[in-house]
Amino acid sequence: MNYEEKLQNVSVLGAAGKMGSGILLLTAIEMAELQLKPENRSKTFALNAIDVSPAALTGLYGYLKAQVQKLAEKKMVQLRTIYKDHADLIENGEIIDQYIDDVLKIVHTSTSVESAYNSGLIFEAIIENSELKVKLIKQILANNKNDPWFFTNTSSVPINELDTNANIKGKILGFHFYNPPAVQKLVELIVTENTKKEVVDFALEYAKNLRKVIVPSNDKAGFIGNGHFMRDIIFGIKQANSLMNDMSFVEAVYAVNKITQDFMIRPMGIFQLMDYVGLDVCQKIMIVMKPRLNDNELHSDLIDKLISLDVKGGQNSDGSQKPGILLYEKGRVVAVYDPEKKDYIKIDTFQEKIDKMLGTLPSSYQPWKAVIGNKGKDKVLTEYFNELKAMNTLGSKLTKDYVINSKNIGLKLVSDKVTDKEDHVNTVMLTGFFHAYGPINNYLN
């Protein structure tokens, strides 16, 4: 079966979720453009959007329509070529409306997994629950005669475990999109010893057509991205705990968040990033990773406590940030949650005091946005870290510890054979987490 044939009937499981909806959008466009080729017009392309939540599925067409419209506006030249023999389509608006119709008409929403029984390719993006993923895959395999292949978006479950437990016989790989899939360029590709060559070849062609940056990861729980991120979280929480000899919990969280954003020149502090991803999502990922990697460090009482108090973070449906360990107003951090008082404490009640304790940023400091767009950023970063190295403030010490720990995490991913190359760790953190510099660097040597 060639590339086009494999894409004639596709299903996305968990299609109404954060990741599933983005995977659905990208795949709908890829399939619609195949359908629109003159030689394919008599063929039927079908994309089943399957989710247990009927309410969430209802909003899916609206989401797809808005997203396809945005994309269409950016590629009018290509669309004019696609529709060149449609004499009736003259205005840009007419072409865009036709394109939206053509993309949307291949998508069929369903609350039943039975809709995947005719698919040759299935993207799995349901919640991070290994048993549930296995149960659904087994059910599809038992009823689907089309030799289905599975592309799972799992953040942490080893692919080999899904393969063995669901008896997929190598017709599975990890195709780990980053959030949101339509925007993020990075995909971690996890191929096991059993994965069939034709499945890998297809994945590479699909990724190329979607213009994704592929980084291969070995099949170890958490892969590269979460292998680094989860340990970075654990270190941030440890650092906050150690600061609590001299300051309160909320002050320590504020301090570490500032270190990991401003002092480290990252797009977000570690606690903000935890909120962005969702504390419950982080907890689930650690629950998968800890026993499989035999790493008792991969657990946080703080995260468990916050979740038990219903402090979870995550995103609202309009993309705005929900309250988590931090509280946000118009995207800015305004308060920190105090689990003892069960309330948020405004940062302006302690910010000045803690900023003074941390000390000033090096004078060569430039914010992340300025550094990331700077072609000479290596020079900028070298100067910045040289200056920081010579400082003896609390802020500079915490930053040095964090930078060194982040590098050690990266090196451990290589020595634990999660990846074969230091470069892969750096690419994942640069591309998937938008860091200005990879963790494996020599800035503090």
Ligand SMILES: NC(=O)c1ccc[n+]([C@@H]2O[C@H](COP(=O)([O-])OP(=O)(O)OC[C@H]3O[C@@H](n4cnc5c(N)ncnc54)[C@H](O)[C@@H]3O)[C@@H](O)[C@H]2O)c1
């Ligand atoms: N959120 C992220 O940043 C991110 C990034 C990369 C990978 N992932 C992984 O992607 C997967 C999905 O994560 P998400 O954040 O999109 O979760 P989500 O909770 O936003 O979406 C999951 C969807 O699955 C649906 N679902 C649950 N049980 C189902 C079932 N039995 N059949 C069909 N649908 C079902 C839910 O209704 C929901 O719409 C997980 O494996 C997660 O680890 C998440």
